[in-house]
Amino acid sequence: MSNSHSLAGEIVEYTVETDRVCATHRHTQPRTATCRPTTPDIGGVEVEVECPSRCSHNAILETGPNAISTLLQPPIVRTGLAAHQHIASSGYKAPTTRDIPPVALTNITHVDTKAFHPYLAQVGSLYEAFQRARSESEAEGALFRREKDGKQQQQQGQQRPSYKRRTSGQHQRRPAVTPLSTIPAVYSEPDFHLENPRTFDIVSEQAELVREANGPANVATRKSLATNAILQEKLSWYMDTVEVHLIASISSASKSFFSALGSLHELHSDAADAIARIQKLRASLAKLDKDMAIDGLKVVNLKRRRRNVRKLAEAIMQLDDLVALVRQCDEMVACDEIDAALDDLDRAERLIAGSVDPGRKPSYEPRDLRNLQALEGAQSDLDGLRQRIGRGFEARFHRSLLNDIRSHVARTETSATLQRWGDAFTRAKPGQRRAPSVFPSYVDIGPALRADLEAALKGLTRARYSTPAATAFRAVVLREMKTLIRKRLPSSTDDDNVSTVSASTAGAGTARQTQMEKSSVLARNLRALDPDDWIQMLADIYANTSEALRRLSAQVKVLLDITSSLPDPPAARSPQQTSELASVDNATASPQQQRPTRPRATSTVQAEIQQALDLSSLLGEGVDLIQNQLTKVVRVRAQQNAELPLPDFLHYFTLNRLFADECEAISGQSGFGLKTAVDAQIKDFVAKHGDLVKQKLMARLDADRWDAKDFGPTEIAMLDHKVRPAMIDDNKFILPDSGAAILSAIESLEHLAAGIPSMSSEVAITLIDTLKLFNSRSSQLILGAGATRSAGLKNITTKHLALSSQALAFTLALVVPYVRDFFRRHLPASAAPTNNILAEFDNVRRRITEHQAALYEKLIEIMSSRAAVHVRSMKAIDWDTAPPTLVKETTTLQRVLAKHLPDNVVMAVMGPVFASYRQLWERGFGDVELRTDRAKERMLDDVRFLRDRISKLEGAGDLGDHLLRVVMEKEVLLG
Known part of the structure; x- marks a missing residue:
């Protein structure tokens, strides 16, 4: 610790001495070098203080006599005496940290980088030149720095004394130019703020601002900032290092910078000269404009005004012709001369667009008048005329098509239509050649009709009314289908002698019936129809609607064929080329372009007609409408249809089936409503017919006297339908009337199953129930002696037993090999129901066989009893x-x-x-x-x-x- 304190004292003495030397040279030499103190390390202590010959230049050292730290030191310290000595002062008391008010840190305003963009844009070109010069003169700058550093070293060696104290014999050399890496990295940080306490502590190297006066003198934990000369020299050294590098950079870039600056001065002088010339030229032009151009402009304006007046007069003449054309067109439309009116309307539209017919040359030059405010409503008037003309062509179009449909329906016989349906439904047997079909009449479109349709379609195309006409035709056709049905229905009034047409036109003097009353009368008249009249009416309706739909399909195909060759209609309000422009275009066109173009395979008109009509959709709607109407008619006679005789009902069913097949062939859908209604009536008829057959069989069984009856022509004919020859398997039968009754029942039900294949399962079940009824009832009448009550027989004889046995044998011989096989062929392909029905036939056979055995046993029992009676009477x-x-x-x-x-x-x-x-x-x-x-x-x-x-x-x-x-x-x- 003593060594550390002595070393600190020596550093302070050298620092003070260095300050003095720097002060003596402050005004004699500039400051180019730095004082570099070296701090002690572990191996030894080396302090090197070098004061350059020019310690400062126009700057005051922080440790000078005016520095705050110097003023805060005691007087003995300022005089250079030993530090930390207590010398009595006359009334002066050093301030403490409590006496110094806290410093409020100022918030530095953050400047957005966008504020520097204008400046950077101005100096950008100069910076690029600087970069180029820097890369070119890098070698030259390095040489310049080496020469300058050499001169500085010589001057420092001659003028600046150095005080060195070495503890070791090692000598440290200084590089020529101090690198920027010697400066601490904290000064290069982007968030460097000296007011930040952490940053300030790093820069001040943990120095104290003010030391307490009453603190211990021998304890130096932190150095005082005011007396830390080494720190001050470090800061000066850092600034000198940056200054040297800046001087080197500026010197290397000064050549290109000043050359660019000279170029800017030259450009500025040239621009000023150009501005002076432009001002002089403007003055000359203003004088010339004042003397000559204004008068000439007046003449030009007068000439242009005269041309405009002439154009205005010609435009007025053109408007006069236009008004006359429109008036004439309106009169023609009123007189139903729509062809000529359409021509005049096209001429009027071309006249508005500034184009005239090649054969007409007016006394004025046509102009495009569509932009005139006075004609803003003219185009709507022309569109109204065109729409009226289009409705006229629409009426012709609809009239031609409807008249053709009506005439085709009228001349086509119902029998011919039914024959065509039958031929289409009947399939040729294997090995049998089918008769060649006759070419149907509904596809024969005459040339007169085709010419009328072509003329109407051309008019509709020119009137731009083809799509509305085709759309309206859908509704017209559907109404015509309703009319065809209504014509064949009976009258909807109480007077049956009045037809539907006459009833609709009559009534001027009678009260009009409500719709509900008409429907009620119509339903009553439908129920009152005879079976023959009902079937004939239904056949006429089916045939007429079918022929109408077929003819409609052929008409639509002819319409599409005609429209494929029609040109596209001109676009509305499209400008037309004048004759001069057209001649120029023809002259400049190539030979390939001058050849007439063929119409496209699918024109716009054809696409519009096809989209508006939509043949498949139209036919589907027609079929749906017809079947909806007929479903209502058929449901009215549901009860009467279920009670029809078998031949009439089979005719009715066949007619509906053929019509459903025809609808499916026309539109691809057979219909759901009509089919459902007819199927329900078929089920009702099968049930009622089965009950009727059973009732007739029961009546004949009850009335049978069980006598032998010969087969008549009717029974023979029925038997011929079942087996050939009349004998069944070489067996002859002597039958009572009950045998003929069961034969008639079997024949009727088989006829029903063959006529309605979809109901074969229900018919088979009905036949099985009929056979069971025949077996049980005959057993009750003969074995149970019921015939004595029902037919009035006195008793049941062996003849009755024998005839009953013959009837059962006949039934077995007919049912087992023939009737069962008949239903096996006609039953549906599903296995489970068919097997169940066939098993029921076998069950019926078993019951009849048991019945026969019972009859035989009854005969044996009778003869045995008679023999026993005779034996008992032998004794007497x-x-x-x-x-x-x-x-x-x-x-x-x-x-x-x-x-x-x-x-x-x-x-x-x-x-x-x-x-x-x-x-x-x-x-x-x-x-x-x-x-x-x-x-x-x-x-x-x-x-x-x-x-x-x-x-x-x-x-x-x-x-x-x-x-x-x-x-x-x-x-x-x-x-």
């Missing part, structure tokens, strides 16, 4: 007479069965009967007691008679011989 028989009763009954049974049943069925029935005879008669003959030989002979005679008669019956076998042996073996009881 008088054997003196021959009893033919049993033989007669057996022969009658065999004859009835052979007549009504086939041989195999007869054998199936008689076999059990003969077996029963064998058992019963053998026991009966065994139980009879014979008391005389004569009685045995009579019994043998009866058995022989029985054998002779029964042996002729098929299935009897050896029954007679067996009974004869039993009687012969019988013994006679004597007594």
